[in-house]
Amino acid sequence: MPLSISLVVNGVRKDVVLEDPRVTLLDLLRERVGLTGTKKGCDRGQCGACTVLVDGRRINACLALAVSLDGADVLTIEGLAKGGQLDPVQAAFIAHDGFQCGFCTPGQIMSAVGLIREGEAGDDPERIREGMSGNLCRCGAYVGIIEAVRDARKQLAISANEDRRVA
Amino acid sequence: MPDHMSDTIPFSAAPHVRLGSSSGQPITRRDGVLKVTGAATYAADNHPAGMLHAVIAVSTIARGRVASLDVAAAKAHPGVVEVITPANRPPLALDPDVKHGMFGFRFDALQNDRVRYAKQPIAVVVAQTLEAATEGARLLSPTYEIEPARIGFDGGEHFDPPMVSIGAPPNFDRGDLAAGLSAAAHLIDTHYETPAQYHNAMEPHAIVAEWDSDRLTIDTPNQAIVMMRGAFAEFFDVPAENVHLRSPFLGGGFGSKAIMAGPHILCILAARMLRRPVKLVLPRDQMYGPVGHRGATQQHLRLGLDAEGRLTALEHHALATTSSFDDFIEAAANASHNLYASPAISTRHRAVRVDIGTPGPMRAPGEASGSAALECALDEAAAACGIDPLEMRLRNYADIDPATGRPYSAKALRACYAQGAERFGWAGRPLAPRQMRCDAGHLIGWGMGSALFPAPMFQAEARATLRADGTALVETAGADMGQGAWTVLAQIAADGLGLDIEKIEFRSGSSDLPDGGVAGGSGHTATAGSALHNAGTDAIAKLAEIAANDPASPLFGTGNAGVEARNGRLYHRSDRSRSESYGDILARAGLATIEGNGKGGRDPAAAEARAMFSHGAVFAEVKVDPDLGQVRVTRLVGAFAAGRIINPRLARSQLYGGMIWGLSFALHEEAIHDRRSGRIINADLAGYHIPVHADIPEMEALLIDEDDPYVNGLGIKGVGEIGITGTVGAIANAIWHATGVRVRRFPIRIEDLIG
């Protein structure tokens, strides 16, 4: 039973015909629209490697049926940098060495973007740790990741303030 | 307590950085942008045109035979293209049940219907889509002739293994153990148990295989690219040069991606059989079977100590699980060989055959399990003698290697103890347990452990090509599984060539390059780095020879020992005004490029003369809820001496990673088998815990300056594994110090502490 769905992925409309309804958002991104930056670590919502933003919220793409998200707006790691400019979260991950093998990194970064947008963790490292606990890292880059998230949040807060002043 | 401790330590260059040197500089990862944008390509990201998806069906029993498979049901599922079972599996050139070489393990590639562990491959389903292949595999609905599973230390046959780990002797004796024990004023007789642990790299094992006639291209994460290319070629009876193995990025390896396993072979077979590219990615649960793990151990230690707490004898026996059909014995007892001075040391290994997949090397194989027990036993000894645990270790400090009597190539362990203790604030720790509480009423404990890991080298080759435009191409088939090879190897290569790192184009991660050896044993940077450095100096020597023999060169007549390469120019060693750029030398000689080649490997004479290890000391603080038994590690400070540090930023990350593995070993990781079925009941990442962000405290990893003139020409040891050793014991000892409860089975759980 082929199903036609339409998503906006990284600002680009994607019309996809699914062979059957079993396809998850993760497998749609990776195997059908060529966006392999989002990773499959466990396929069961237990590791966070597949974290993407759907309608602005971070979720596990492995546990979402693509067909159920028809019409949604999806942001993946490939859509984060704008005009060749890294997002402050991406830049901070490099500066603080917030990764080693890099496999969990797209999920960590998208989760950090989601966390910062949620706006509740502030600069409290304990709240950031808790807020990032849906993203496992087997290499053990946790220290650098938390430093990166704190740093990026500060920079984003500063630039948001500057935007307000300009406005 | 500051929560910004690590913020206060900016990255600084390693000590003694040579002027203009890349090595020692804390540069950020050269692959950083690729990794933070999702552009780094891991094996499963490949999608050649016409590709099919393969999914393995695995056994749900641990021992017996497959009696039936409903192939028709699987084939009837829409999208399924082929089902491969032992009945139609094409032949292989080699028998998977015959061991090939030192790193060859027996594996399961549908050679028969026998089942010898749960999650063993029993069929492969290939389909147009991943969804169809997955469901096709389930529809095979296997039936079995079941034999009782042999699980656990008392479940199977015990035997004396001919070797442990990879090629190490199982037993060791030095000195008179009986005399040492009988002379002891204190005797510690204790035992520890460690569970089966699984590597669980975040990237599941994956392979994309494509045949073009008798040429094979495989994308698969691999820690030993050129060696494995040869192995794959042999199994498919094609020349090694016909196989192209690409592994630019590994999503973690930890030992599990150093060896060939059944799934790789099955994917390549499927691709050849169907004449289509095939992708096979293991689901997470299938990583608890055919791709190795850390075997479980039971360890028994006896420590004899004199009245002042000095060892008179050290005995360490280990029993380790292995599979019914192959041997990899966790060399846990060997952790007692090289760390503490004892007039008598005796170690033994026994093994037990159980119905599990064969264990393999997993980050700090042997050392992790053995160090956990040894460091706890030392802590027990310190308590028995009424001595501070750090003082205990100083009293037993080995100035020469206890196992061989050789001097160490370098050993800055005293500095590790001193600086680690200082940074942690160890002084004033009460001797007795249950003495410290926080305002909230939590018990606080402090514990420590010594860290030690060998500094091996393997064999590697590299090529360096200087170009007329002042850049260079350097090449070796290295592997970056997160340790930072893309960055640190380029830093070393830049120094070998006297070039700024921005001028270096580094090619790696592909089997068509010079053999970079194995990324394992914490020896890759030393080995491949030496090869790259030597390749660079070879190219420079050739260049210098051209210049020295060219009357038009300002360096004419210097001889190649008389020049120095820096920043893209050769300088006369004693007359700085005489210099010439690489490009000018090449241009005048009419050369577009000049190539150097180099090898990396241990100097056999140095290896005979010296004992070579990295060392460290780890200090841990835990808090324990006194009523509820929940544990949280609140501080971890490690101090490590590992020779010359090429990149402090990346080395710190490696050490943190190891320490987090130690925390995970102490508190989290355990594969739980159902003893009746032999299945692991927590074969996922929800039930098999590794730490999450909230489990990871403030951490520090101090890099202790150590100049090792013997280990290799570059003075490089390794930092990838040592962080685990020491940390497990430090945390367990801190829990004892907090609670007074000595837990002798890992991981330490709530139920152990609520007594």
Added chain:
Amino acid sequence: MNLFDYVRPASVAEAVAAGSQPGAAYLAAGTNLLDLMKGGALRPGRLVDVTRLPGLDRIETLADGGMRIGAMVRNADLARDPAFAAAYPAVAEALLSGASPQLRNAATVGGNLMQHTRCAYFHDAASACNRRDPGAGCDARGGENRNHAVLGWSDACIATHPSDFCVPLVALDAVVEIEGPDGRRDVALEDFHRLPGTTPERETVLRAGELITALRLPPEAGGFRTHARYLKLRERTSFAFAIVSAAAMLRIEGGTIQSARLALGGVAAKPWRAKAAEELLIGAAPTVESFATAAEAALTEAMPSGDNAYKIELAKRVLKCALLLAADGTPRRMPALPASVFNFDTGCHSHA
């Protein structure tokens, strides 16, 4: 995952009609259902997507002072709703202690009530499980059952219910609103989940085709806001299921407990209301002794179902600690580590 029909009804009535067909299952976020389908433990022939049904995503304050929460409200949105979190802080804390931020952003209120046990033998399609396959037997008995039930279990099933959210809710007398082929009905949450008895496959009282549309909190539930805590013991600091958890909510006036609401999680096939313990506390002073007595009373019927006797003692201690925390008062701000024992770590100093 098996092939299935996918339907997305436009109204609750259409959904109920579609969901009443044999083999149908309702799909909300899918965080539990898809997980179980991938593992082969569940194989529904039809998924009825209820995520876009109109009117199920609202959080409303009712005229009587209670609240109604639509079944499709996401866990994270509910926990962050200022009115809800202020009125029922222990529920918000329980929500935020469950799963991960990503899962909470997706998972729904209705789905949380419907989530299945984490028993490994239920999840493992190759194991015998009466809950999944009636009459097959129970491999958890005599298996690895360290984390299994100590209350309300039967020979047929020793699984526990994994929800954090439901634990304080059951203590607050929450009511489940249900639409079905025979119309609308309300069921007290306490009666919603069933103990296994001889029919563990019937996990809830829902009849074929019935759909949860909302959850309602009665007016009295808002009376515990100043002394309400949820405490969850787990083997990781975060992102782990409870070994044992407890919700404790008190109304204290003049140094005397006027009313108490207590429930335990991770101990039974349903969130376990501890009414006998509640009654013991009425009129008592909020002291360690009275809390210990109450905790003892809550576990009088407990029995190990395997290698889990430790959970009985642990449950008593967790309940006692939760009561002590509740007596201290609801924190002004949600703790950094919701429901963790490592939260009230203020002014902690190592050199004690």
